Amino acid sequence: MKRPGIQLRRMLLAAIIPLLAFVSLGAWAFSSPVGSSPDDDFHLAAVWCGLGERDGLCENPDDGSQDRLVPASLPTAPCYAFNPEQSGECWVPDESGLITVTRANIDGLYPPLFYATMSIFASEDIQASVMAMRLFNAALAVGLLTAVFFVLPRWTRPALIVSVAATSVPLGAFVLASTNPSAWAVLSAAVVWIALYGATQTAGRRRYALAGLALFGALLGAGARADAAVYACFAVVLALILGARLHRDALIPAVTGGIIVLVSAVFYLNAAQGGAVVTGMTEGNPPLTGGQLLSNLLEIPSLWIGAVGGWHLGWLDTRLPATVPILVMVVVAGALFVGIRRLDLRRLVALLLVLASLWVVPFVLLYQSRVVVGTIIQPRYLLPLLVIAIGVASLRRDAESSWNGGRLGLAAAALTVAFTVSLQFNIQRYTTGTDESSLDPGANAEWWWNGAPSPAFVWVLGSLAFAGMLALFALALPRPEREASTAWTAEPAPEGSDRAVAEPVAQPAEEGSDLARTVPLADDDLDPRPHGVADVVPQPASAAEPAGKDHPVA
Incomplete structure (x- = not known):
């Protein structure tokens, strides 16, 4: 019989936590007007033309060029860009007619899948369309992460949670609930490596499910950005380093990895954006001097800090207070230090590779583009690697116990404060501009969504949802003191699984001994303890050799 505590934790994980996560991202979807994510003048036009020519949405001027006609108010949406004192009031959403745009991804600069999917929601009502796209991306992120979470072996789940939570504030949340292709790039990075690794650690239906989720995540990333296609291939390498075995059970993960590489290569080679690795992202700049190269090498960590709030949001014009990057960076650094406490060779090699990539990738792009840190290369390009x-650092078998208690409480508090502050600043930047400041981001608002709840309500609800999500994650963790007084036995495996399910039940100690005998557990997938820790199950002493203080037990 299952204990009520276990049933409660499963209910929280299965329903309430994903709902709170969606509400948190939904608050970010409402926090800024149409066109607020970087380069949205290009991305929105590409979305409206993502399914080809459609009357009133994307028309061909028939002049032999790659120009397109889109709703007149679409390219003017970011009228406030680079002017932080300008609120979102400057945009006129109901401007009639069509206007010519010269950039709509007709030349295949970006992979087409993201734009084609978002184009399903495109209509003549630009505000409603953009909000639908943002909420869809928020739901997609929550849904995919939830699916991967529940299919993963239990001991690997903290790695997924920690990696997403620690990097979600503020840039991750802003991007995931946006119309920018980086939304899918970040989501893909969170999913592919750990789902494919999980496939190497499981069997039966679970292995196939994880392989399928890894492939789906790679398809999202490669179909959104060329660099995300490269990251998907890199994720395959990391997953195989961490979990590959010379056994027939490794066939499914290996084949899945090969398909991911193939699909990613197709998207990459068909996107003009992929040439940036060789030719750079700009042309005509003079070569960098030795001093500039050294400066780039030393300044690259500023891009990492920028990914957690050190750089401005939106069009790089929404400043956040220093409290945000400091608090989030403490959590990121803490996660790294907690994770590297016990490194085996495989995880050490994988972690060194990904940390090196965080330095090498931006340095090469800066070198090829002949620019210095602070121009062209943005932190969101590196967020997937972070x-x-x-x-990878958090992939420990004892991760649950490592985060149980004070560490989790401090990390959750830091992230909640950073989330609350950054959401308030982002809303106020667009409701009034930065020339006004108040606790209520809706006070004297010049802009807000038609028919939406007030800015203050969105801010408070989003912040409470984020705090509640982290609090429920903490509540859902097993209690160490409770587990210390219980034993673990194996139940019959559920249908479709090749493994047994661990269920805690109290067991008495053996007579004449302070310890019970130990036997191995049939399923360590759902066991939060480190691999190799035996499960306490009493065994009767031999009749010929009664147990006692002179006869120690295992």
Whole structure:
């Protein structure tokens, strides 16, 4: 019989936590007007033309060019860009007619899948369309992460949670609930490596499910950005380093990895954006001097800090207070230090590779583009690698016990404060501009969504949802003191699983001994303890050799 505590934890994980996560991302979807994510003048036009020519949405001027006609108010949406004192009031959403745009991804600069999917929601009502796209991406992120969480072996789940939570504030949340292709790039990075690794650690239906989720995540990333296609291939390498075995059970993960590489290569080679690795992202700049190269090498960590709030949001014009990056960076650094406490060779090699990539990738792009840190290369390009780095570092079999208690409480408090502050600043930047400041981001608002709840309500609800999500994660963790007084036995495996399910039941100690005998557990997938820790199950002493203080037990 299952204990009520276990049933409660499963209910929280299965329903309430994903709902709170969606509400948190939904608050970010409402926090800024149409066109607020970087380069949205291009991305929105590409979305409206993502399914080809459609009357009133994307029309061909028939002049032999790659220009397109889109709703007149679409390219003017970011009228406030680079002017933080300008609120979102400057945009006129109901402007009639069509206007010519010269950039709509007709030349295949980006992979087409993201734009084609978002284009399903495109209509003549631009505000409603953009909000639908943002909420869809928020739901997609929550849904995919939830699915991967429940299929993963239990001991690997903290790596997924820590990697996403620690890097979600503020840039991760802003991007995931946006119309920017980076939303899928970040989501793909969080999913592919750990789902494929999980496939190497499981059997039966669970292995196939994880392989399928890894492939789906790679498809999202490679179909959104060329660099995300490279990251998907890198995730395959990391997963195989961490979990590959010379056994027939490794066939499914290996084949899945090969398919991911193939699919990613197709998207990468068909996107003009992929040439940036060789030619750079700009042309015509003079070569960098030795001093500039050295400066780039030393300044690259500022891009990492930028990914956790050190750089401005949106069009790099929404400043956040220093409290945000400091608090989030403490959590990121803490996750790394907690994770590297016990490194085996495989995890050491994988972690060194991903940490090196965080330095090498931006340095090469800066070198090829002939620019210095602070221009062209943005922190969101590196956010997927940062997510992977935290995840690999957190892949410990005793991760649950490592985060139980004060560490989790401090990390959750730091992230909650950072989330609350950054959401308030982001809303206020667009409701009034930065020339006004108040606790209520809706006070004297010049702009807000038609028919939406007030800015203050969105801010408070989103912040409480985020805090509640982290609090329920803490509540859902097993209690160490309770587990210390219980034993673990194996139940019959559920249908479709090749493994037994561990269920804690109290067991008395053996007569004449302070300890009970130990036997191995049939399923360590759901066991939060480190691999190799035996499960306490009493065994009767031999009749010929009664147990006692002179006859120690195992």
